[in-house]
Amino acid sequence: xxxxxxxxxxxxxxGDACRIEDGIMPETRAAAAILLAMLVVAxxxxxxxxxxxxxxxxxxxxxxxxxxxxxxxxxxDALRLLGTRYRRAGASPRSGxxxxxxxxxxxxxxxxxxxxxxxxxLSREGRWVSRRHLRVxxxxxxxxxxxxxxxxxxxxxxxxxxxxxxxxxPVQISSLRDAYWSAHYSGARRILGGRRTPDDAAVxxxxxxxxxxxxxxxx
Numbered sequence: 618x619x620x621x622x623x624x625x626x627x628x629x630x631x632g633d634a635c636r637i638e639d640g641i642m643p644e645t646r647a648a649a650a651i652l653l654a655m656l657v658v659a660x661x662x663x664x665x666x667x668x669x670x671x672x673x674x675x676x677x678x679x680x681x682x683x684x685x686x687x688x689x690x691x692x693x694d695a696l697r698l699l700g701t702r703y704r705r706a707g708a709s710p711r712s713g714x715x716x717x718x719x720x721x722x723x724x725x726x727x728x729x730x731x732x733x734x735x736x737x738x739l740s741r742e743g744r745w746v747s748r749r750h751l752r753v754x755x756x757x758x759x760x761x762x763x764x765x766x767x768x769x770x771x772x773x774x775x776x777x778x779x780x781x782x783x784x785x786x787p788v789q790i791s792s793l794r795d796a797y798w799s800a801h802y803s804g805a806r807r808i809l810g811g812r813r814t815p816d817d818a819a820v821x822x823x824x825x826x827x828x829x830x831x832x833x834x835x836x
Contacts, residue, residue, distance in 0.1 A: 684809050688753040690727040691809075695771050695779045698723070701788045703781050708734055714781040714788060716769050720756060723771060730808065740766035743808040748793075751805055757793070758803040765803050772805065 704713030708722050717736045724730040733739060740758055751757070757778050759768040770780030776793045791798055 680810065687728045687809050691723055691754040691771065692773055694727040695719075695723045695773070698788050699779070699790070701781070703784050703786055703788075705784065706734075707781075716781045719779075719781045719788060720769055720771060724808065728809065732808070736766050736769045737764065739769055740804075740806065743806040746805045746807045748802070748805065752807070754807075754809050756806045756808060758805065759798060759801040760803050761801055768801075 698710060698714070698719065701710050701719075702713040703715065704718075705715050706718065707713035707715055708718035710722075714722065717734050717739055720739060721732045721734050724732050732742060736758070739756060743756070746752075746755055751772050751774075753772060753774045755772040757770050757772050758766045759770075760766070761768040768780070768782075770778035770791070772778045773790065777790050778793065779788065779790050781788050782791070793799060793802060
């Protein structure tokens with residue numbers, strides 16, 4: 618009987634424990650969860666912050682990306698001036714443009730680059746670039762008069778350039794493949810990212826040789 622009484626008391630104790638686990642313990646776990654959430658909220662932001670993922674677009678803009686953006690801006694601003702009237706010594710949409718005035722205006726507006734208002738002086742800016750390596754924004758030069766660099770335009774890609782040709786002809790797009798412009802092509806200069814290179818000396822020597830050859834033929 619004594620053993621039976623002990624077993625009964627153990628059974629009652631186990632029953633009480635089960636009731637505690639079923640009833641009181643869930644409430645205790647809920648309270649603990651709420652307390653934990655309050656502690657997390659109380660932590661400083663730096664402690665709660667998750668590691669940031671690196672975003673490729675947040676990387677600094679490199680030289681090539683900036684030059685590409687400037688070329689697009691040059692093309693955009695130049696195309697907006699299509700149809701503007703020609704005016705000798707002109708350098709604004711209101712007054713009109715001559716060839717070097719158009720170049721000066723577009724580079725100032727699109728790239729904040731101050732260039733001279735003279736085709737001859739423009740031919741000394743930047744660096745020489747071959748015809749097959751032309752990029753948007755390069756300056757293309759022509760000998761439409763006696764001077765080797767007497768006309769200039771802005772290259773637009775795919776063999777096209779924009780320029781202010783002559784009195785009576787507004788700002789327009791022409792092709793380097795056109796027979797006239799191809800025959801009068803003098804060379805090109807790169808202003809965006811352009812610095813003088815040994816190629817300039819080679820071009821100067823070639824020009825001097827051509828002039829000498831023309832002089833000997835004329836004698």
